[in-house]
Amino acid sequence: MKTQVVIIGGGPSGLLLSQLLHLAGVDSIVLERKSRAYVLSRIRAGVLEQGTCDLVRSAKAGARMDRDGKVHSGFAMAYNDQIVRIDLEGLTGGKTVLIYGQTELTQDLYEARDKLNGMMFHEVDDVEINRLTGDSPFVTFLHNGEMHRIDCDYVAGCDGFHGISRQAVPANVRTEYEKVYPFSWIGVLSKTRPVDEEIIYSRSSRGFALCSMRSETLSRHYLQCPATDTPEEWSDDRFWNELTRRLPRSVSEQLETGPSLQKSVTPLRAFISEPMQYGRLFLAGDAAHIVPPTGAKGLNLAASDIYYLSNALIEFYKSGSNTGLETYSQKALARVWNASRFSGFMTRMLHNFVGGDSFDVRWEDSLLEYLSRSKAQQTVIAENYVGMPY
Numbered sequence: 001m002k003t004q005v006v007i008i009g010g011g012p013s014g015l016l017l018s019q020l021l022h023l024a025g026v027d028s029i030v031l032e033r034k035s036r037a038y039v040l041s042r043i044r045a046g047v048l049e050q051g052t053c054d055l056v057r058s059a060k061a062g063a064r065m066d067r068d069g070k071v072h073s074g075f076a077m078a079y080n081d082q083i084v085r086i087d088l089e090g091l092t093g094g095k096t097v098l099i100y101g102q103t104e105l106t107q108d109l110y111e112a113r114d115k116l117n118g119m120m121f122h123e124v125d126d127v128e129i130n131r132l133t134g135d136s137p138f139v140t141f142l143h144n145g146e147m148h149r150i151d152c153d154y155v156a157g158c159d160g161f162h163g164i165s166r167q168a169v170p171a172n173v174r175t176e177y178e179k180v181y182p183f184s185w186i187g188v189l190s191k192t193r194p195v196d197e198e199i200i201y202s203r204s205s206r207g208f209a210l211c212s213m214r215s216e217t218l219s220r221h222y223l224q225c226p227a228t229d230t231p232e233e234w235s236d237d238r239f240w241n242e243l244t245r246r247l248p249r250s251v252s253e254q255l256e257t258g259p260s261l262q263k264s265v266t267p268l269r270a271f272i273s274e275p276m277q278y279g280r281l282f283l284a285g286d287a288a289h290i291v292p293p294t295g296a297k298g299l300n301l302a303a304s305d306i307y308y309l310s311n312a313l314i315e316f317y318k319s320g321s322n323t324g325l326e327t328y329s330q331k332a333l334a335r336v337w338n339a340s341r342f343s344g345f346m347t348r349m350l351h352n353f354v355g356g357d358s359f360d361v362r363w364e365d366s367l368l369e370y371l372s373r374s375k376a377q378q379t380v381i382a383e384n385y386v387g388m389p390y
């Protein structure tokens with residue numbers, strides 16, 4: 001087989017890239033390790049920056065998002081019994097975020113690929129990238145017991161944190177920056193009315209809590225928990241009791257509880273691999289970086305990578321210019337580091353660090369206290385939350 005771009009990984013990054021390239025007349029083939037049903041069973045975050053929404057629209061996959069997504073013009077940060085509302089719209093000159101689940105978005109991208117007869121292999125194995133430093137790379141993989149080879153011009157590594165693409169960048173070229181937090185989040189999806197119209201991030205002496213939602217009847221809640229915890233250790237009763245205790249009384253009084261539909265534990269980690277390009281390989285999304293979820297930036301960073309990468313590839317095929325490709329890593333990393341800083345800041349401000357001394361606890365309390373009184377600090381949070389321009 002032959003194509004222009006082989007895309008490894010069929011999560012949001014890979015699907016969005018193949019769709020944008022296709023619409024611009026650039027051929028690609030997507031290789032995904034899992035089945036489509038498996039990819040669509042993963043529950044992830046659901047806060048989209050305007051830049052992400054615009055990109056999804058330009059990929060002609062935005063109709064359902066625009067119909068079912070909910071515009072949020074602010075969110076709340078709670079501590080002790082105080083609540084500070086971050087007025088995103090007022091503080092950023094009219095910017096907002098859209099609440100729409102990543103799972104739904106991935107489904108929309110699949111349907112958009114189907115409509116264009118996009119070429120994709122599911123349940124592939126043993127993917128190997130070859131001859132990256134020459135001008136004719138090729139990718140081999142196993143599918144239905146048969147080995148295949150695709151010759152191509154470029155390879156996009158969109159295969160997430162556990163993928164193989166990043167390992168194709170030689171260790172002596174690659175620098176990995178990592179911070180593993182000493183706690184996880186236990187997340188519960190439930191058919192219950194959200195506790196508020198807007199998302200609430202809460203810091204309490206018992207640990208962090210987050211009340212989010214997917215629709216008017218579907219809630220998504222999270223609690224900070226020890227990194228060693230498993231979902232089985234969190235019965236529904238235990239989860240709701242603990243959540244109640246971590247929210248201000250005025251919020252917990254509104255909490256509707258019910259059976260969980262899904263429960264999962266996510267470790268908190270910050271990770272960035274540099275550079276995001278090696279020879280003819282370009283990394284994008286979780287393959288190159290992970291942010292802790294406190295700033296809701298994971299999917300949005302995947303989208304900004306794909307914005308830079310799709311434009312660079314399209315520019316190359318239209319005009320022969322390499323400029324976008326040569327500057328891709330630098331541009332993407334600048335935005336990644338900024339979001340990583342913001343996500344780290346939100347994480348530090350809102351969590352209890354296991355073994356953290358009381359100086360740190362008081363320091364973090366004081367940050368929230370300052371936030372409640374300072375429009376400047378609220379503006380800093382708002383402009384980062386809605387997303388820095390591309």
Ligand code: APR
Pocket residue numbers: 008009010011012013014031032033034039044045102124127158159160161162163164284285286287298299300302
């Ligand atoms: N070969 C082919 N596919 C692979 C391989 C492999 N060796 N390894 C992993 N994959 C697939 C995974 O099965 C997954 O479907 O690559 C895909 C990567 O998708 P994501 O992990 O969703 O990463 P990405 O598309 O970059 O999306 C980033 O998703 O993980 C969240 O928080 C993250 O919201 C962010 C977004």
Ligand code: PHB
Pocket residue numbers: 044045046047199212213220293294295296
């Ligand atoms: C979610 O709705 O899943 C969600 C919202 C905000 C976050 C993280 C996750 O910061």
